[in-house]
Amino acid sequence: MDPSGGFAQFVRGLGGEDRVLLEALGLARGRGLPKGDGVWTAIAEALDPSGSSFTERDIDALLERATEYVAEDFEHHQTVYRLALPEFVRSFDASFDDSLNDGFDDGGIDERHTPITERLIGFDGELPPYSVFNLAGHAARGGAAAWQLLADHPQILDRLDPGSVASQAMASAFGVFPLPAEIVGVIGAAEPLHDLPPHDRIGLRQLSAARHANTPIPRELDQPSDHATWTLRWALLYQRQPHLLLAGHTGGVTALTTFPAPDGRTSLASGDGSGTVRLWTPPATTPHAELTGHQGAIHAITPCEGDETQTLLATAARDGTVRIWDPTTATEVANFPGHGGYGAFTLTSIPEIGLVAGSKDGKIRIWNPTTSPVDHSTTDHQDSVQEAASPASIPDISNPAAVPIADRGIPAQHRDGRRHPDRGASAQGAERESPVPDGEHAPDGVPVSDGVPVSDGVPVSDGDRVSDGDRGTSVPGADRRVRVRDIARRASAAYLELTGHTNFVSAVTAFQDSRGATLIASGSYDGSIRIWDPATATPPSALGVVSTASTYQDADGRELLATGDSYGGIRIWDPIDGTLLIESTDVNRHITAMDEFSTSDGRRWLATGDKQGGVLIWDADGNYVQSVLDPQVGGVTAMTVFQCPDGTPRLAIAGRDETVRVWDPIAATLQAELPGHSDGVSALAVLPDPDGQPLLAVAATAGNIRIWDPATSTVRTTFPLEGVLALCTFPEPDGTPFLAAASTDGTLRTLTLSGEQQLLTHPGTIFALTSFSTPDGHLLATATGDGTLQIWNPATSTPIAELPLGLFIASITPIGNALALTSPDGILVIHPRIPTWAVSSWGRGR
Structure with a gap:
């Protein structure tokens, strides 16, 4: 006996509007449709070719007539309704399978779900729970066209449950048709996206799309979320293909x-x-x-x-x-x-x-x-x-x-x-x-x-x-x-x-x-x-391990981004859109450090240090000019540039022989030697002295930060800190210079020449550190080994933003209003969106 026989007769006896409401119930995803938030009526309106409008009163009338065929259920803290038996559902959806494993549904394409997807995307205001968890299910049954509709509305996509989007997308499209980059971005970062509030998912989704869908520049670049902590400007990364x-x-x-x-x-x-x-x-x-x-x-x-x-x-x-x-x-x-x-x-x-x-x-x-x-x-x-x-x-x-x-x-x-x-x-x-x-x-x-x-x-x-x-x-x-x-x-x-x-x-x-x-x-x-x-396999990247970066001005005065990698590649990029402007791959050395400098005639230069101990000078057109350091001193571990009071440039270079050497990069002559740094040097930074003389902060691997006067080769002061991996400097509004030091034990300190110290509690080892300016003051950015980037307000010693990038960050370089990050996985440029209220004025908390 066919248990759906009576149901089929009941359906034939219904009027057109009641039948459409019942069909909407038959096409429901999840455990059923709620009655009171407009979802059921919206789906019915998407299905009705006559363009009728439906109300909650229409639903009540149907439920009264269809009592024996409709069951109540509970999902996402609300009552929902569904057809009571799978046979009833199959009257409207012949491919329905009530024994789905892991939520996968490979029942094929049903074009009715495309207008349903479009209608649910058009909801105004807060999304109802049904849409948050089940809109992706409708897109899955609608096929490629429905997924594209959802990708074209990233502000809706970011409000959906990432796990539902990922599982439904993989079930419906994996191995069958390509998915839009926005959907692939959710698949690649479903777990960390779930831990973020919907308004702050845009940056991580964009980064995941760059990594998993080979889309360096997001489509919604000019339409960022008003409340997002950060967005991606562009990224060139080793590809990680979506897979089961x-x-x-x-x-x-x-x-x-x-x-x-x-x-x-x-x-x-x-x-x-x-x-x-x-x-x-x-x-x-x-x-x-x-x-x-x-x-x-x-x-x-x-x-x-x-x-x-x-x-x-x-x-x-x-x-x-x-x-x-x-x-x-x-x-x-x-x-x-x-x-x-x-x-x-x-x-x-x-x-x-x-x-x-x-x-x-x-x-x-x-x-x-x-x-x-x-x-x-x-x-x-x-x-x-x-x-x-x-x-x-x-x-x-x-x-x-x-x-x-x-x-x-x-x-x-x-x-x-x-x-x-x-x-x-x-x-x-x-x-x-x-x-x-x-x-x-x-x-x-x-x-x-x-x-x-x-x-x-x-x-x-x-x-x-x-x-x-x-x-x-x-x-x-x-x-x-x-x-x-x-x-x-x-x-x-x-x-x-x-x-x-x-x-x-x-x-x-x-x-x-x-x-x-x-x-x-x-x-x-x-x-x-x-x-x-x-079909998703990609060619191997030629970038190598991108280990260092620097800003770089070309002959026209444009601020560009320079990067060096483990293959010896030196590249100059447009920081706005990631266009590769200059490329040199003939060095055949592992680049470990780089910095730019200018000469009195206004010309700009780039210095690069490598693991083999060489330092090369390049002109604004990317042409190699000369070498200024004998490779026999060991690999370059740190490098920075400063200018003497008379405007001549100096290049401070730390090698594996525990000595910092100061060179004239144009004349290629050694100006000073600063020895005695146990187990080598991990970081260098330039700290301006109040009298205008540049000082050099040197962090030794075995411990201590020494402040040197390179003009006299003498130590001004010493900070007994161990395990310092990164240094940077920043000024207070009154011009007082501060030094920030990040250590392997997770501590981040700010120091002054007078010996004042302030400790910022930080989880995990800090591998990269920089300071950058905003209209409201200077901030610090740190990167830890777990792939998290944090933005700090040094005035209040508190973090004001946390970015779960999921990538190991080797260096952070401020460029314009963005941050350029290098990683073993490639290069990315992000735009932090720090609200004014988060940047407290200097002096508070000190």
């Missing part, structure tokens, strides 16, 4: 494969170092089953055929066994021992032959996964077997001993210098070196942990090429990136990258989801599995 994160492993993922689920979808099986195998069915992000029994790390997993075309899973582990599992019941059905002390390291299932396992002892064993063990072993290999042949490479299937091992190929070079074999077809980490007992060394001298070579605590892989499909070839690697060799785009880039893992990528495979989208799954020693859309 499958978390559940307690250790590193060591093996990964795909297999067909009974319902026709593609499932994943992953193994880890503890011997546990977990089963997943994306887009669900939690495992639906675990296979336990192995007593050592999983080396390989492969699907194989059971009786009557049943799909089984074969796993090989360090305990020396190969086990066969039924994934539908999560039970072990067979166990094949005898693979030596380290077990089989590769598995493949070959039709009409069986399960083929290659082991450390140099043998290949062939098993029938549905019968008792029969060992067909080859004994030609004197060392470990790391890759098994594909069926196409087997010349004689009647003779198991004739099964060849795939040729390791000609060693090739990754960009990072690591070698990898040119061939291979396993997604199970077969690219690793032969297993070696813990504490011993692989043949190349690399220490080994759990049989895997380790370098600086991170497992190292040769990076075999492992899976290919119609969208490229996936390559795992030890640099924590998945590379995609895309034939169609090879002319513009040697390879593309997918970045997000935080440790060695151990396994990669490709599969098609239920909508036919080709996706990439990767496993890593960070304990995660990540699902990627290969």
Whole structure:
């Protein structure tokens, strides 16, 4: 009996307006529609082709007539209404699924939800709770057009629940169609956005879009929120592609494969170092089953055929066994021992032959996964077997001993210098070196942990090429990136990258989801599995690690931004829109410091210091002029510029030999030496003396800040402070100079020449510090290791703004009314929007 039969008859008997109100209820997202805040009537008006208007009285009349078909529920602190049975909902939405996992809805596009999205976006005033949590659900069903509508109204987008936007966007669009940058920005920063008030989400969303959607300049640049603490002007960052994160492993993922689920979808099986195998069915992000029994790390997993075309899973582990599992019941059905002390390291299932396992002892064993063990072993290999042949490479299937091992190929070079074999077809980490007992060394001298070579605590892989499909070839690697060799785009880039893992990528495979989208799954020693859309892969950045920046005036007097990076790149940018004006990549040195200066003839110059100990001088056109420092003094750790009373420039340079040297940068002559800074110098700053003589503040790594008079090479005063990483200076309104010092213990102090100190409590180690001016006074900006930028009022010793950037900031450079930040992830320029009331007048609190 069809339980919806009576409902269908009831619907046919309704008038047009009542039917539209009921249809709105059938298309509701979440647990249902509220009655009293205009949402239900708004959705009905979006659905009604006649353009009728609806009132709450109309809803009451419908509820009275439809009592047996409508149920009350409760969501977001209010009563909501929904159709009582899933069969009733399917009368209006045939794709409705009442067994959704993790809130994912891949029911396809329903164009009715696009006008619903548009109507809900048009709400005036405060958004109702239904819109905050469920508007994204309507956009998901509306498809690309509906998501674009929402992206075109960022002031509404920032008021929605970020988690709902992210989950609905990934469920509806991931691998199917590209999302607007504004939506991708929410996906990439959903968790930190949730912790911010809606009015202050714009800057972080813009930054996330620059990082995850490759949009350096936000579309709403000229329409910032009136109440936002900060907005992004532009950013050039290493890309981090949106992806699904499958978390559940307690250790590193060591093996990964795909297999067909009974319902026709593609499932994943992953193994880890503890011997546990977990089963997943994306887009669900939690495992639906675990296979336990192995007593050592999983080396390989492969699907194989059971009786009557049943799909089984074969796993090989360090305990020396190969086990066969039924994934539908999560039970072990067979166990094949005898693979030596380290077990089989590769598995493949070959039709009409069986399960083929290659082991450390140099043998290949062939098993029938549905019968008792029969060992067909080859004994030609004197060392470990790391890759098994594909069926196409087997010349004689009647003779198991004739099964060849795939040729390791000609060693090739990754960009990072690591070698990898040119061939291979396993997604199970077969690219690793032969297993070696813990504490011993692989043949190349690399220490080994759990049989895997380790370098600086991170497992190292040769990076075999492992899976290919119609969208490229996936390559795992030890640099924590998945590379995609895309034939169609090879002319513009040697390879593309997918970045997000935080440790060695151990396994990669490709599969098609239920909508036919080709996706990439990767496993890593960070304990995660990540699902990627290969269409979002991007070329590698040529920026290197951007470590330092400075303002820079060109010949026309424009204030520009200069940056230096670890590849030796020196670039001059337009700070307004990020246009690259000048680029020099011929230095081939790691730039560690830079500053600008002028000469008496009005010409502007740029000085750069590098890790090799050189200091180079550049003219306003970006041309290298000369070197002023012998590289033999060691790498440059800090550098600053000051002018003598007669207007001639001086360049103070700190090297690794614990001495600060003062140079005439134009004549390239040494003017003074300031020695005795234990363990080197971490920071320099120029502090004007009341009599007009420039003084030099020098922070030693081992402790103490010394104030030097460079004209006489004498110390004026010493502050016994340890662990100072950054210095800057700023004046009070009466001209009194102050020095700010940031330390590794999280303290931020302001100091005067008379010895007065004021402590600003600061959470975390401060790695970057600067002062900048506003119309109402000077402020301090600090950056900590957790990616937080804080703005401080030194007059009141209190923070007035906190910006959760999520990026490690290496330097902060004021430029105009903006702050330029450099990071290992790239460059960004932000506009702090500090209200006047937050900048107290000087003298208060002192």
